[in-house]
Amino acid sequence: MWRGDGWTAKVIKNEDDDGWAVAMIKDGEPEPALIGPWTMGRDKKNPKPLDGPAFSTLVKTASEFVRRHEQQLHASLHQSITVTAQAARIAVSLDIVPDDDNPHALLSAHDDGGELVAQVRVAASFKLNRSSAIAWVEADFARPASR
Structure with a gap:
């Protein structure tokens, strides 16, 4: 086992076969961030x-x-x-x-100067694309109907 740079590396028995694995655990996290095969001696x-x-x-x-x-999660949210x-x-x-009890999304519009023009709460399943964005703006930022 090694510790440093905010991480702990722990060599563990691979439960799936006779080999070994290494678990990388970020400090403060309960579960390993990454588990990979480790070389036999x-x-x-x-x-x-x-x-x-x-x-x-x-x-x-x-x-x-x-x-x-984290980048993938940010891009999806x-x-x-x-x-x-x-x-x-x-x-x-x-x-x-992504609230467990009440998932939702905020649909926001900003002008060229970065000023907030409108913001409404929508279903977390709302699909943002060019046509839905234009439709929302042209409807004077009225809350889109739930689908």
Whole structure:
């Protein structure tokens, strides 16, 4: 086991076969962020010892994995599109609030200067695309009908 840079690497027995795995756990998190195969030692029975360079590589890999996951989550929860409607360029954004009890989204419109023009609460399932954005702007920002 190695600790450092906000991570703990722990070599564990792979429950699926006779091999070994390494679990990368971010400090403060209850579950591993990443679990991957680990090399067997020379005796083909025990795991290869974890060393400094291997730990550094594992930290880099796990950090990148977490960063990509966070980017994907952000992209799925925050969408934005700029449209021209009513003779103006309007940036329309959809921010999904993944609440367990009451999931919803906020549909917002900003003018060219970045000023908030309108904001309404919509269903978390609302689909933001060019046509739905234009329709919302042309309807004077009235709350879209639930589908």
